Amino acid sequence: MGDNIWRPCPVLLLAGLLPALLPGTASFTPSLDSDFTFTLPAGQKECFYQPMPLKASLEIEYQVLDGAGLDIDFHLASPEGRTLVFEQRKSDGVHTVETEDGDYMFCFDNTFSTISEKVIFFELILDNMGEQEQEQEDWKKYITGTDMLDMKLEDILESINSIKARLSKSGHIQTLLRAFEARDRNIQESNFDRVNFWSMVNLVVMVVVSAIQVYMLKSLFEDKRKSRT
Amino acid sequence: MPMLPFALSFYFSLSTAFYFHVGEREEKCIIEDIPSDTLVTGTFKTQQWDFRRQDFLESAPGLGMFVTVTTYNDEVLLSKLHGPQGRFYFTSHSPGEHIICLESNSTRLVSFGGSKLRIHLEIRVGQHDLDAAIAQAKDKVNEVSFKLEHLIEQIEQIVKEQNYQRDREENFRMISEDTNSNVLWWAFAQTLIFIAIGIFQMKSLKNFFIAKKLV
Numbered sequence: 064m065g066d067n068i069w070r071p072c073p074v075l076l077l078a079g080l081l082p083a084l085l086p087g088t089a090s091f092t093p094s095l096d097s098d099f100t101f102t103l104p105a106g107q108k109e110c111f112y113q114p115m116p117l118k119a120s121l122e123i124e125y126q127v128l129d130g131a132g133l134d135i136d137f138h139l140a141s142p143e144g145r146t147l148v149f150e151q152r153k154s155d156g157v158h159t160v161e162t163e164d165g166d167y168m169f170c171f172d173n174t175f176s177t178i179s180e181k182v183i184f185f186e187l188i189l190d191n192m193g194e195q196e197q198e199q200e201d202w203k204k205y206i207t208g209t210d211m212l213d214m215k216l217e218d219i220l221e222s223i224n225s226i227k228a229r230l231s232k233s234g235h236i237q238t239l240l241r242a243f244e245a246r247d248r249n250i251q252e253s254n255f256d257r258v259n260f261w262s263m264v265n266l267v268v269m270v271v272v273s274a275i276q277v278y279m280l281k282s283l284f285e286d287k288r289k290s291r292t
Numbered sequence: 293m294p295m296l297p298f299a300l301s302f303y304f305s306l307s308t309a310f311y312f313h314v315g316e317r318e319e320k321c322i323i324e325d326i327p328s329d330t331l332v333t334g335t336f337k338t339q340q341w342d343f344r345r346q347d348f349l350e351s352a353p354g355l356g357m358f359v360t361v362t363t364y365n366d367e368v369l370l371s372k373l374h375g376p377q378g379r380f381y382f383t384s385h386s387p388g389e390h391i392i393c394l395e396s397n398s399t400r401l402v403s404f405g406g407s408k409l410r411i412h413l414e415i416r417v418g419q420h421d422l423d424a425a426i427a428q429a430k431d432k433v434n435e436v437s438f439k440l441e442h443l444i445e446q447i448e449q450i451v452k453e454q455n456y457q458r459d460r461e462e463n464f465r466m467i468s469e470d471t472n473s474n475v476l477w478w479a480f481a482q483t484l485i486f487i488a489i490g491i492f493q494m495k496s497l498k499n500f501f502i503a504k505k506l507v
Contacts, residue, residue: 244460266478
């Protein structure tokens, strides 16, 4: 068990979800998650990097939560710099790639917008990060599993691992639903403000126009009277 | 002794964590919408760009990071200066959006071309570190009990988020209903005022014409 800790294990925990790779656990389902919400000012571009091992799977899901137009440019590049995904003016997207070894770069581009800043939510789901570790775990299972208690505990551990994976998935779905709801709420709040503002403007314009009408009509007749005398 | 493997795994795990680049004096903020009484743990590591080697140094010696956490009504929960590598905690008192900001305390007035920082970041909401506990587990029974504790924490966090989601949805419903009733109310008010103005206009013009002996 000591050996595995000294290895550079990619242990990522973000937003309520767990590291999948734990040394000394047999047949674990490695599934890592992370999500971020940030504000991207108008006219700027923001890039993020994620180191990945070979033969893992990287899933990126993003959504624009707030900002006029609710759209953003998205760009995903492999470690060699090759463009894997390039999307323009989309409000949400999901992409899965089978990874090579290296740092993957993904960027959100708001340069097309000059005045509105966007609030962007994105989620990274990393799968099979510890595929290479699993053969070693199986080998270890044979060595330590001769004791009856140990075998029972291994069973319990396996149930716990599967429950943990499912809870992670629940947490992940919850995060997604939260993002959807936040976006809908932002749209509705701006609707509310818009209705109030433009109705008020409409009312004021109507009153002003009718007052001007009456005044102009009256003024027409005033001039005629003066010219008569 | 158990702390040493933990400290090293902390270092290794962050070097393969998610990272991004910022300018030296730039502030980077992250929004976290969390329920009340939730513990949030953040771990970060900074690397500085070495102009001569055209690569990032392993760490950023002499550079500190300001970590500021503010709630949505501008109440400051945490404001602290850490070294180039560090860990910060805070517990939310009220549900809502919390903004976590990282800014380096670089005193260079002019950041010449190419000077930037690489920040590795990891933010954990509602749960404690399982790895540290597992590393200290003496045998399988301890390991099982640590994992069960972690499962319970996970479930509690999901339930908390669910309750918070209910509150937000109620807020959303209220705004929708307000908008709906406002549309109707404004239409009524505008119709009434329109009719009143029409009547007023006709009356005042009629009086005016009668006064001017045109009718």
